[in-house]
Amino acid sequence: MSRVNTVLGPVAAAELGFVAVHEHIGYGMPGSELDTQWWKTPEQRYEETVPKLRRFAEYSRGYGGCTFVDATGICNGRDVDYYQSLSAKTGVHIVAATGFVGGDTALRFFAEASVDYLMRQFVHEITVGIGNTGGKAGIIKVGVSRGFRMKELDLRIYRAAARAALLTGVPIFTHLAVDVEPALAVFAEEGLPLDRVLFGHADDGVSQGKVNEKAILGGGGRIGFDTFGYDLELPDPPFWGRHRRERLEHFLRLIHEGHLDQVLASADANCSPLGWPGVKGHTVNYIYEQLIPDLRQEGIDEATIHRIFVENPADFLTLTTN
Amino acid sequence: MKVTSPTVNTVLGPVPADDLGVVSVHEALLSVVPGAEHAYDITLDRAEIFEILAKKLTDFRNAGGQTIVDSTGMFHGRDLRLYEALSRSTGVHIVASTGMGPEENLGGYFLTPQTNPPTPWPAERFADLFGKEVTEGMVVPRVERRGAAGLVATTATRGGMTPTDESLFRGAARAALATGVPVSIRYGVDAVTELQLVLDEGLPADRVVVGDLDRTEAVAAGWPTAVAERGAFVAVDHVGRNDDDAFIRDAERAALVAELVAAGQVDRVLLSSNAVGVAKGHPAYELPYAHVQTAFAPLLASHGVADGDIQQILVANPRALLTVR
């Protein structure tokens, strides 16, 4: 039986439809909740979020549905009962993540935890639920701390994630694909096939020249072009932005080189950011409003688009134990 | 013009300083290691937590205690609505604190912000964050502000101050200077040098309490006397802890206090236990909040400390510290 954990319960992979594989309902660094400059009323949060999800659902009608994978880790403002209400009211499937965006987003309690403890935390959130929401995580987030170097805590989280993935069948996605060698070593040691791992943000502006694509692709890993829309052409781009054309060409190159099965794409947008201003105008719907037209313009056919946004993510998200 | 009498900020609002009575300045009500609230195997049953804390506060009041200071800062389990309800139902004044520290207790928002490069917060931003918890009210994260903080509490890393610890100390001092509430520091490796950091910000020494001065190394180094001589409050604040070589024992604490009193420093001494009402994510530390009054005060008397001096230490000194200036 093929199933994927969403916040409202398991669904068959065939029900996922069009998948935005790395997005955020709202992301904030741990501690940002203490700074009132970012606070929003619940009315404002729903007002900023619901129309984006509804539009995403409308755009996705032709695909038979849609799925929003939330990449917000533990301690980053992940808010599962809120996601449940959003999903129930908009019809968008929402997949929540367990894990951490990186070691530098794990608060002290987890920063001091063992691999075993972290694994149990992840497994619990995948098989029993997150907090007392009953919502189960469908994916594990891991990542590289600031500075482009894998830290000891980052690797402890990677190892715990690998073990939890093997036990439960959920996939892993990473924040950043830089300094990937230590991560590949951990996955190899733990025996996790690399097609269960999406190496994310391989497309961002600051990572270029630091991503060992050969090692990732050669090992069978999946590669994430998941910051589409953080374009340097924006009036106030974030520091990880990149020229739109350059990112697109990079993406097309991998497709043309025969890696279609290994690529995934997303926008990493915040519906309503929690602890930062966000990037004005950037939403999950960039995928429909800019990226897909760009791909069509470049001669990418509908079957390929289907592969990138429907088949590949369904394959990736399906609970898989060997 | 209305004449206002001096007040202290409690979770239920400003209270006349003369109403505080016996005060314990360094205690914890609900203590949660940052992140532990998300742990799969830790439950936070509010009703149960309330019941435990209410019992402990009632015992404290029955032993003559009237005011508890929760000195755990803004990011270690502080729960303002719980504390308000506890204060209303037990009649114990609760002073809650703002501040954070040491660095390892901070969230990434302050240490690796989403800027390039990810420069940690400087003192000025901490000063603003903590100061607003006094002038605008303490935060219930992402929901609302409540009453004013009565104290800015911070702690240095045990292995030695980090640059962010220094920003926390300086920020705490600036917030205190701007708002009139006192500062509590728990030292890392050198009580006197670290005290100097907050004094360098222009904060008068009598607005500062230095905690952890009953650590064995602190006593050996003579820091309780040195801190008192600089005019700051000396917190002998692990009263009741008698099974840990890192700290002196109660008999030695009594001798230390007697020594400070004899040296004319009775108005610089504070006593507390660092008891933890409810611990989540770290080992429990079960000690009645009233231990200072019930067990330690008699011990002080037996060391020759006069009743009037004991009253000064339990009532007048914390009142002087906590009164908003």
Ligand SMILES: [Zn+2]
């Ligand atoms: Zn992201």
